Amino acid sequence: MGKIMLEVNQLTTKYVTRANEDVYAVDHVSLKIEEGKSLGIAGESGCGKSTLALSLIGYYFPPLHYMSGDIIIDGKNISGLDPDTVRKSVLGTDVAYIPQAAMNALNPTRKVYKFIEDVIHAHGLDMTNKDIYDMAHKRFEEVGLPEEALLKHSVELSGGMRQRVVIAISTILNPKVLIADEPSSALDVTSQKMVIKMMREMMDKGMVKSMIFITHELPLLYNVTDDIMVMYAGQIVEKGTAKQMVFDPVHPYSRGLMRSILVPEAGTRDVKLTAIPGTPPNLKHPPAGCRFADRCKYAVPACKVNAMPIMEFEDNREYRCGHSVQHLREVYEHEDRAE
Numbered sequence: 357m358g359k360i361m362l363e364v365n366q367l368t369t370k371y372v373t374r375a376n377e378d379v380y381a382v383d384h385v386s387l388k389i390e391e392g393k394s395l396g397i398a399g400e401s402g403c404g405k406s407t408l409a410l411s412l413i414g415y416y417f418p419p420l421h422y423m424s425g426d427i428i429i430d431g432k433n434i435s436g437l438d439p440d441t442v443r444k445s446v447l448g449t450d451v452a453y454i455p456q457a458a459m460n461a462l463n464p465t466r467k468v469y470k471f472i473e474d475v476i477h478a479h480g481l482d483m484t485n486k487d488i489y490d491m492a493h494k495r496f497e498e499v500g501l502p503e504e505a506l507l508k509h510s511v512e513l514s515g516g517m518r519q520r521v522v523i524a525i526s527t528i529l530n531p532k533v534l535i536a537d538e539p540s541s542a543l544d545v546t547s548q549k550m551v552i553k554m555m556r557e558m559m560d561k562g563m564v565k566s567m568i569f570i571t572h573e574l575p576l577l578y579n580v581t582d583d584i585m586v587m588y589a590g591q592i593v594e595k596g597t598a599k600q601m602v603f604d605p606v607h608p609y610s611r612g613l614m615r616s617i618l619v620p621e622a623g624t625r626d627v628k629l630t631a632i633p634g635t636p637p638n639l640k641h642p643p644a645g646c647r648f649a650d651r652c653k654y655a656v657p658a659c660k661v662n663a664m665p666i667m668e669f670e671d672n673r674e675y676r677c678g679h680s681v682q683h684l685r686e687v688y689e690h691e692d693r694a695e
């Protein structure tokens with residue numbers, strides 16, 4: 357087993373709404389990523405993916421609050437640090453974060469290389485602006501970006517180029533963990549592929565030591581990440597290798613996500629497109645039993661009555677469902693044969 361770059365144990369964070377209601381958007385989440393590995397996080401909109409990203413980088417500004425759990429980056433526990441310390445001594449070096457729609461957030465009146473100067477200055481590194489420019493130029497070359505991009509304003513770049521530039525700026529200090537929230541969602545297929553290729557290359561060349569890739573499209577993660585976890589209503593419902601999760605999902609929600617894709621990806625079976633009916637629950641009042649039971653076509657009355665199942669290891673799988681893996685497999689097989 358390789359060195360653990362990120363270890364998260366039972367992390368719980370909540371929003372406190374203006375009406376003073378608690379929304380547990382990250383509920384006892386645990387995960388581990390080894391050096392050189394990438395983890396995909398999938399789930400529909402509203403399942404807590406972005407909140408998990410913010411929680412992992414210690415972005416605890418109201419209404420988001422840290423409740424409990426550990427976040428350990430390469431042996432350093434960053435949970436509970438105040439946001440100011442996090443900004444100065446964690447962000448950019450231990451963990452880099454590409455927020456959702458980051459490519460549209462760059463100040464349009466400044467040239468791209470200026471943002472890299474900002475990063476270096478924010479970390480108090482002793483470098484002249486010429487040194488910084490040379491370093492940026494070298495990095496852009498290494499990741500396949502043209503030097504012209506450094507000298508342009510962000511608005512002069514295409515969407516795909518802008519996103520790759522944002523990734524290059526955020527990772528200039530070779531972070532141990534890169535967290536990218538839907539980094540390719542707003543892009544056309546060609547630009548999507550270029551963004552993903554660049555991220556993979558940065559891992560292979562050691563510019564980032566591990567990676568989390570967040571998306572609402574589970575199949576996209578195949579070929580992009582080593583492992584995948586599926587999030588539902590603030591909780592992890594299944595974890596596995598990319599291959600297991602894409603070709604043989606066990607949890608009914610993972611299976612639903614795989615089957616609600618619009619374009620079957622290479623290798624996946626050409627199944628009927630069946631979107632999961634309904635929407636994720638309102639986390640102000642999560643259901644008492646299994647949080648997915650209301651939408652689950654395999655649910656039995658006990659699913660709504662018994663407490664939310666805990667994560668269990670069975671048959672080399674980690675999942676959260678009242679049914680056994682064997683039972684679910686039988687039901688799925690029966691269903692597939694009938695199609």
Ligand SMILES: Nc1ncnc2c1ncn2[C@@H]1O[C@H](COP(=O)(O)OP(=O)(O)O)[C@@H](O)[C@H]1O
Pocket residue numbers: 371372373379381399400401402403404405406407408419638639
């Ligand atoms: N500022 C906020 N105040 C209260 N609840 C919020 C806030 N932001 C997000 N939420 C709630 O947290 C849950 C998770 O949201 P989010 O992390 O954005 O999900 P995702 O990224 O998976 O779409 C949702 O139920 C959402 O309504």
Ligand SMILES: [Mg+2]
Pocket residue numbers: 405406407456537
């Ligand atoms: Mg989100």
